[in-house]
Amino acid sequence: MSNKKIIPIGPYHPLQEEPELFKLYCEGEIVKDIKWETGYNHRGIEKLSEQKTFDQVFFLVERICGICSTSHPFAFANAMEEIADIEVPDRAKYIRTIIGELERLHSHLLWVGLAGHFLGYNTVFMWAWKYREPVLDLFEMITGNRNSYAMFKIGGVRRDITDPQIREIKKVMQVVKRKTDLLTGAVMDDPVIHARTKGVGILTKKDIADYAAVGPTARASGVDIDIRRDDPYAAYGLVDWKVITAEAGDVFAKAEVRLLEMYESIKIIEQCLNKMKREKEGDTEIQVREIPEGIGTGRAEAPRGEVFHFVVTDGSNSPVRHKIRAPSYVNIATFKKSCVGQTIADATISLAAVDPCYCCTERMAVAYDFASKERLYSGYELLDISRRKTEKIKTQKSQ
Amino acid sequence: MKTDKLADTIIAVFEKDLLKIDYLKETRLSVHINPGAIVNVARFMQVHLRLRFIIASAMHTGKGIEILYHFSDDATGNIINVQVVLDENKPEIESLTGLFTAANWIEREMYEILGINFRNHPNLEKLLSDGNWAEGVYPYRKSN
Numbered sequence: 001m002s003n004k005k006i007i008p009i010g011p012y013h014p015l016q017e018e019p020e021l022f023k024l025y026c027e028g029e030i031v032k033d034i035k036w037e038t039g040y041n042h043r044g045i046e047k048l049s050e051q052k053t054f055d056q057v058f059f060l061v062e063r064i065c066g067i068c069s070t071s072h073p074f075a076f077a078n079a080m081e082e083i084a085d086i087e088v089p090d091r092a093k094y095i096r097t098i099i100g101e102l103e104r105l106h107s108h109l110l111w112v113g114l115a116g117h118f119l120g121y122n123t124v125f126m127w128a129w130k131y132r133e134p135v136l137d138l139f140e141m142i143t144g145n146r147n148s149y150a151m152f153k154i155g156g157v158r159r160d161i162t163d164p165q166i167r168e169i170k171k172v173m174q175v176v177k178r179k180t181d182l183l184t185g186a187v188m189d190d191p192v193i194h195a196r197t198k199g200v201g202i203l204t205k206k207d208i209a210d211y212a213a214v215g216p217t218a219r220a221s222g223v224d225i226d227i228r229r230d231d232p233y234a235a236y237g238l239v240d241w242k243v244i245t246a247e248a249g250d251v252f253a254k255a256e257v258r259l260l261e262m263y264e265s266i267k268i269i270e271q272c273l274n275k276m277k278r279e280k281e282g283d284t285e286i287q288v289r290e291i292p293e294g295i296g297t298g299r300a301e302a303p304r305g306e307v308f309h310f311v312v313t314d315g316s317n318s319p320v321r322h323k324i325r326a327p328s329y330v331n332i333a334t335f336k337k338s339c340v341g342q343t344i345a346d347a348t349i350s351l352a353a354v355d356p357c358y359c360c361t362e363r364m365a366v367a368y369d370f371a372s373k374e375r376l377y378s379g380y381e382l383l384d385i386s387r388r389k390t391e392k393i394k395t396q397k398s399q
Numbered sequence: 400m401k402t403d404k405l406a407d408t409i410i411a412v413f414e415k416d417l418l419k420i421d422y423l424k425e426t427r428l429s430v431h432i433n434p435g436a437i438v439n440v441a442r443f444m445q446v447h448l449r450l451r452f453i454i455a456s457a458m459h460t461g462k463g464i465e466i467l468y469h470f471s472d473d474a475t476g477n478i479i480n481v482q483v484v485l486d487e488n489k490p491e492i493e494s495l496t497g498l499f500t501a502a503n504w505i506e507r508e509m510y511e512i513l514g515i516n517f518r519n520h521p522n523l524e525k526l527l528s529d530g531n532w533a534e535g536v537y538p539y540r541k542s543n
Contacts, residue, residue, distance in 0.1 A: 042527045047538060082424060212452045212501035231476030297427060297478045310456045323456035330501055
């Protein structure tokens with residue numbers, strides 16, 4: 001053990017909603033093992049949900065994640081509508097789908113930016129976050145909020161999307177499409193990004209099955225699963241789109257899957273906008289008076305993967321039991337496979353590739369010698385190691 | 400495979416350990432089994448039916464401590480819940496970590512919130528409260 005160093009990542013950053021502590025056990029430059037501690041900010045949401053009425057639970061679960069804040073209400077609505085055995089109006093289905101896909105767009109743009117930041121490509125970071133802004137502005141226009149949109153309720157949605165708003169969304173989609181072309185070109189054709197991400201943090205199909213990983217993490221390893229297609233909900237069965245997969249399982253494949261998924265999201269949104277025009281304006285909900293006794297399993301494909309909600313009801317106005325499984329719960333555990341054997345310089349991007357809800361380099365606190373407690377690297381220095389590696393490759397490529 | 404055909408397959412293989420089948424919806428099925436058969440049933444789900452383990456939900460009900468293991472059939476969109484009831488005075492069941500690593504964290508969580516003992520779990524420690532919670536107090540038991 002004497003020559004092993006431990007690098008703690010986390011546990012806490014005031015800006016993050018999901019504090020965790022990762023300890024990287026290193027020998028020299030190589031990560032030999034990884035251990036984690038969770039629960040630093042356990043909010044007891046499942047227990048809290050039992051004390052809320054069904055309408056209040058939507059606002060509660062919306063606050064589980066700050067980035068994909070609509071996927072939890074989406075899954076919860078699916079579970080409740082399964083128990084009540086109701087079908088929402090088509091217009092509500094289209095609106096739900098549009099909100100879900102706009103969220104995927106801004107979440108993937110956020111990830112592309114962060115990935116660029118980790119690698120030392122701050123231009124990609126600035127671009128991606130700049131082009132994410134118009135999507136957030138759309139949310140503000142449709143829902144009144146840039147995040148935590150409060151759009152969902154049992155039986156439909158709380159607000160309609162009007163014709164002028166439809167025109168505005170279409171206009172912004174054209175802009176986002178052009179900018180996505182730009183970003184995709186910048187990422188896919190850059191030899192330095194290839195060198196930094198190809199063959200790094202590989203997850204095999206077997207790893208995915210063992211850890212039951214979901215979302216782009218699974219699809220980048222050739223596991224063709226997507227709840228939107230496999231167990232269609234809202235309007236996903238009514239529009240034409242395809243599931244993006246890649247085979248390599250490395251960081252590059254995960255970036256590729258996310259970038260190409262953005263085109264599919266734009267495609268889905270445009271079709272929904274066209275189709276919802278045929279539905280009667282204002283027909284966005286059905287009245288649900290009672291929720292019977294029963295159990296419901298609702299799921300939704302969040303930007304990071306499948307969100308799963310299990311609800312038990314007893315005929316009253318609150319859940320008896322509400323189990324929630326967010327995608328990061330299963331995806332984060334795959335770090336054990338993707339980081340071990342990598343260098344410290346690659347650990348940052350391997351961790352970020354899963355798009356866990358804690359993506360912030362500030363959390364790369366310090367690296368210290370386990371035996372002597374002597375400090376090795378600060379958080380900024382760790383980020384710097386990753387960037388220096390990129391610079392080194394850039395220099396080699398230009399010679 | 401449709402859920403009724405799935406149910407027929409499960410009935411044929413696990414006749415002795417099967418207690419009840421609930422046909423919830425076209426794509427949803429709940430299979431109640433003896434807790435002793437959980438490893439065999441989960442293996443059958445994973446290996447023969449090629450289902451993906453989603454998560455497990457545990458709850459304290461009038462019958463005892465119940466666990467529902469949720470499996471997803473991604474080819475058809477079906478969800479199969481494998482349901483067991485454990486004695487609330489001594490809740491104990493075999494761990495599924497030998498079959499898939501995905502069971503590791505959730506079993507630790509269930510151990511922590513309801514005090515269920517998972518036999519042969521490699522590291523049955525608290526997951527959420529990092530050891531800061533009082534021993535023997537289980538927040539999701541209905542007496543609390």
